[in-house]
Amino acid sequence: MTIPMTELEIDDVAFLTGADGNGHDGSDGKHQSSTSCAGLICPNSSAKSRHHHRHHRHSDGQSGAHSVLNWRKSNVLTMGLCSLLVITIIALIIAFFPFHNQCFTGHTLSHTGSYGPDADHRQHKPDSSGTGSRHQLSQSPLLSTTGELFPWTDIRLPAFVVPFSYELSMKPNMTTFYNTGSVSIWLTVTERTDFVVIHTKKLNITDITMTSADDMDVPVIRRLECTQHEQLFIGFDGLLVPNRNYSLRLTFERQLEEQLEGFYVSSYVDTRTGVRKYLLTTHFEPTSARSAFPCFDEPALKASFSMKLVHERDFEAFFNSERVDRVPYNKEGLIMSVFEPTVPMSTYLVAFIVCDFNIHAKQTREGINIRAIVPDEQDSQSNYALNSAASILSYYQEFFNITYPLSKLDLVAVPDFGGGAMENWGLITFRTSVFLYNDNESNSETQEQVAIVVAHELAHMWFGNLVTMNWWDDLWLNEGFASYIENLGVNYIHPEWKMMEQFVVTTTQYAMAMDSLQTSHPIRADVKNPTEIEAIFDMISYKKGASLIRMLDNFLGIDNLRIGLSAFLHKYQYKTAKTSDLWHSFSDASRIHGINVSAIMDTWVNQKGFPVITVRRIGNQLMLNQRRFLSSIPDSDNIDDPSDISPFGYKWIIPVTIITDRSPRESRLVWFNTSEMSIPFDAQHQWFKVNVNQSGFYRVNYESDQWLALTDLLNNHNYNRHVLSAIDRSNLLDDAFSFMRIGILDVNLTMSLSLYLRNGERDYIPWETALYHFGIMDMLMEQNPSLHRYICGLIEPLITIWGWKDQTTDPMLLRKLRALLLRAAVTYGDKQSIQVANRYFQSWMINGTKIPANLREVVYTTGVQYGDQREWMHCWHRYMNTSIPSEKKLLLLSMGATRNSWLLARYLNSSLDKNRVRPQDTVHVIQTVARNPMGRDMVWRFVRENWHQFIRMFGEGSFSLDMIITETTWHFLTRFELKQVQQFFESVTVGSGAQAYRQGIEKIRTNIYWKDHLEHLVINWLAKHTGDDVVL
């Protein structure tokens, strides 16, 4: 999946606001110990556990049976031996605890032992920070909807039931949106049982039957539903036995709703006719398949799915697999579309859609049919995504050396979509703004974003779909790899975009900003319930994951990486795998190099954070020291937080690379696996740089003379004759500014390093890094005019050279840099740039003069910021009426820039009206108003007033909650505001925003530290360098 806060948006936010981008939640830092019973309730204690069950296991033939029936038989015997009084007591007990007596009568439910803590995918491992599982022990008994105790207490399903195929049929009504359906699930059991547990959520289950393969009925005698665990317990009168197939058939119904997960209703208005049209679509990852049909909704329980979808004649139905038939269903004109069985796959990858969209098709050179499925009006905007997909799919087949296993791949633009895109196998769904690209109207960033998202989802066809993580704790295997491989895919179709160079600013530096907080989490996160699972779809899984793969790529070499990946995918295809399985594949591939990939990578994957290496030159030696890097000031109240303990004691096995003035092109690799190490080094070297091309996930701090030497190196070279690569220049800026903000690098050294930008930098990447950090400083210094003058001074020469021309013949990175610098010029108050932008806006508003695509963002924002109601209304009108998603998004983001507080309030209120702003975009309105210094207090009030509505709108597990928390709190600078934030979020449900809240608190504390201890030093430096007598 691509998560909704796309790179484009992140960059925007970072640049405009200086937010350090911790916009996403991670797993809970405060882990609770796991004491919950993995299985059926034992009478002695609902949570007392597996050992008890194991202790009571019988050695007879019944020992493997999960028997409700057995309990009854033996209980009769017990009762026969007892007095009437005892019988009465037992009867009372039975009435009160219907399933409790298994242990009591000795008919142990051995699965609770053998499939509890010991079984493979049932392990309740302590989490990697050594603080135990986050599986929360429920304080109250687990009840079913009838009020009875729910017999299965584990949030994971029993491991002894193995589904292998689903026959689905659905009949949604396109007028009432009422869906009726049925599913026959073929399954086997590995041990005898008289019950199964299956997932279901908000479905009205109307009938359940169970038959064996020889058509014998297995009567269902009990069904209990537990909404808390989203499970259905089905008890049988008879045993299911191993080595036999059974068919579990359930019929169900549900009112479909306009939401963003499960099987849901979406709509769009054709702007040519004004008619609203409806479609039905799905989004299941991670745990919403269960709300569309009852299923065994865990990624390891792969099965084949076939589908029959009944729909109206004017609509088409789409599914993961090819349609094999389209036949009349009844006299009323309904049609039934029949789809062939899929390859074995996880439930979260199932998708089906009923819509009236247009279809554009293209074949890859291997003959795979790729189709873009989009609303008629937006048809022509899908060409770029379609062509990119066809090329990248062929490239990946070659790269992985594994054929794409399906005969078709559909790409669908979904008008209402919570994420960025979703890799449903054979039927990928996209948010329209990252799928549709208009050659004349969309900017370079949109084009790049479409290519990246397409490449990301296609990478999942192998990483995620063919080989899937065994459980969600290894989500990073899916997302980290897709986020790395996407760059190779885009690089294949657009080598001139230099994706691997851009990687450091789009991914590595961003991940470091996140992961340097004390409230970060290890990349492998122990998760159990749906909210925790949702929460790990965060920047650590995606961006740190991808950064670690890049580090691995750098020390293994791309050929070994490719061989290892290919071996891994071959070995585990159609199955699931864990992180350790992947490392073994790489170790095999790189054996000749003697690199122990597991040992190295375990230190990066199983502990949070990353190191800072301090380098000192002593005679003919370089002394290296490593310790954990924290970008925040430790909370003195929380210094011994147990979640902060690392199994590796915050030491990493680090690939240290070095270049020097004597060999600037030849990187030396040294492995650093102790706290301190010295390496021989020629004392004559003038300069050296560690972490070449920022390929390692760590920071480097030098002594002052070395920082000065590197500053000289940058200042003494013209922009086109740099000795250090663009990535290295960007890396120095990123490390230095990150150190300066917490007072571990001198302000004078850091600010002086940035002086070279004025005449010495014309590359996009270092500028992106510099402006990102200036954005943070601008927030901390509350739009300090000296800082604004300083930044404008740095960018002025390039604005003069490149001006306001967006030439399509220019390289994409130059077009991006020009747009970036113009935005900075306007943000930091360059009068001339503001005038030009306003002229463009007025001419567009009054005469309809077209604005070049890459200039629109700055022009719209400036027009709104320096205009009033008329300018704002013009944008609003265009927003409501354009059919170009990229344009719609730009307009949405620009309207938050107004300085008219009445308009801001009105805008915020509109974000809660789904006919004006789609719920998927509500958070962007909040974001853009929060970026506006005039809107910050207003948005904070708005969020507090409407928090309960957000929880209702998005759900407790939504991405949106953490984005809202981050966006509205990052800029607070005072103890008063800190207290306000704490008081508010401690008093409400924060759901998956819990991590964002803790990060927010950590960031505000650090902001306060900056104000108290560092700001005056920067102000002094700026006074010296922006005064009349100072030459920039």
Ligand SMILES: [Zn+2]
């Ligand atoms: Zn993904």
